[in-house]
Amino acid sequence: MIVAIDGPAGSGKSAIARMVGENTGFTYINSGLFYRALTRKVLDSGCDPSRREQVLPIVADTELRWRDGRLYLDGKPVPAASLRTDEVDSHVAQLSSFPELRQLVNTALRSSARDQDSVVEGRDITTVVFPDAEVKIYLDASIEARAERRYKENTSGLSLDALKAAIAERDQRDRDKQQGSLQLSEDAVHLDTSDLTINTVYETVMEIIQSKR
Ligand code: DC
Numbered sequence: 001m002i003v004a005i006d007g008p009a010g011s012g013k014s015a016i017a018r019m020v021g022e023n024t025g026f027t028y029i030n031s032g033l034f035y036r037a038l039t040r041k042v043l044d045s046g047c048d049p050s051r052r053e054q055v056l057p058i059v060a061d062t063e064l065r066w067r068d069g070r071l072y073l074d075g076k077p078v079p080a081a082s083l084r085t086d087e088v089d090s091h092v093a094q095l096s097s098f099p100e101l102r103q104l105v106n107t108a109l110r111s112s113a114r115d116q117d118s119v120v121e122g123r124d125i126t127t128v129v130f131p132d133a134e135v136k137i138y139l140d141a142s143i144e145a146r147a148e149r150r151y152k153e154n155t156s157g158l159s160l161d162a163l164k165a166a167i168a169e170r171d172q173r174d175r176d177k178q179q180g181s182l183q184l185s186e187d188a189v190h191l192d193t194s195d196l197t198i199n200t201v202y203e204t205v206m207e208i209i210q211s212k213r
Contacts, residue, residue, distance in 0.1 A: 001026075002113060003209055004130045005121040007139035008171050008182060010146025012193045012201055016139065017121040019202050020209070021069075024119075029066050029112055031122030031129070034105045035096040036083035037073045038062065042095060049091050056100055064105065066112035084155050089166065093173035102180045124180040126188045134212050136188035137205060143168055145194040 003020060007013045014030055021028025038059050039049070047054035065072045072078070095101060106129050113120055113130070120129065126136040141149075147164040150156060156163055174182045184190060189208055193201050 001117045001135070001209075001213065002130045002133040003119040003135040003137070004125040004133035004188075005119065005137045005139060005205075006123055006126045006182065006185070006188070007121075008123075008141075008146065008174065009167050010149045011139040011141045012149070012198060013121040013139045015198055016201055016205055017119045019198075020119045020205060023206075024209070025117070027066075027113065027116050027118040028069065029109060029118055029120040030071075031105065031109055031120060031125060032092075033071050033078070033080060033083055034064055034066075034108060035092050035101070036088050037064065037071055037078045038101055038105070039088050039092045039095050040078070040083055041073065043087065043091060049095055052098060055095065055098065059101055059104060062104065064108040066108070086156055086158060086166075089156075089170070093170045096180070097173065097177045099179045123174055123182040126185040127183055128180055131185075135209050136185055137208065138184050138188040138190045139201070140190065140192050141194040143171075 003026065005013045005017050014032070017028050017030065020026060041062065042049050042055050042058055045058045047058060049055060063072075063074050070077050109120060109129050122129070126133060126138065143164055147160060147167055150163050150167065151160045158166060191201060191204060
């Protein structure tokens with residue numbers, strides 16, 4: 001069974017997908033980390049991340065694999081902390097708009113989830129990567145709630161207002177993408193988590209999963 005969860009940054013999808021994975025034994029796959037790892041690779045190469053002709057050769061022969069709850073880039077595990085930086089945040093939405101990059105990630109996601117129960121979260125999981133997923137959920141929240149959650153995570157050096165502006169800009173880029181843009185799939189359950197506790201969201205999601213099993 002595939003449980004697909006989409007939503008904007010800070011909507012709670014990573015926390016919920018991780019809890020579902022831990023409590024059901026489903027493989028939890030965070031697709032944003034795949035885009036973040038490619039972004040880290042591009043930034044480390046020193047090329048200009050806005051120049052497609054410089055970026056594509058660097059990502060072309062990259063191997064991405066999700067194994068035992070960790071992402072491997074070219075055979076080496078990638079520390080998640082190195083991917084959750086303001087620098088990666090400010091480039092990832094733009095780099096993830098390149099269709100070639102999306103192709104690479106989508107192939108890696110499908111093979112990572114092959115033949116096993118999986119919960120996969122991102123922006124286009126319900127619409128593009130697993131359009132036939134048995135469970136589809138779209139988590140949403142107000143920009144204020146999402147910025148506050150990121151602020152409390154304490155992983156950013158930005159003020160609350162600057163975080164709000166950065167998230168709004170990333171939302172815009174994620175929605176404007178020609179491929180893989182963030183969209184509410186018609187057959188997804190839409191949940192606004194702004195005023196809900198994480199446990200309430202988790203219980204609701206588990207009820208949806210159980211009703212489909
Ligand atoms: O979920 P996240 O915030 O870690 O995702 C980082 C970026 O990756 C986000 O700005 C958009 C992109 N992304 C995407 O385009 N498609 C996905 N399925 C997941 C993430």
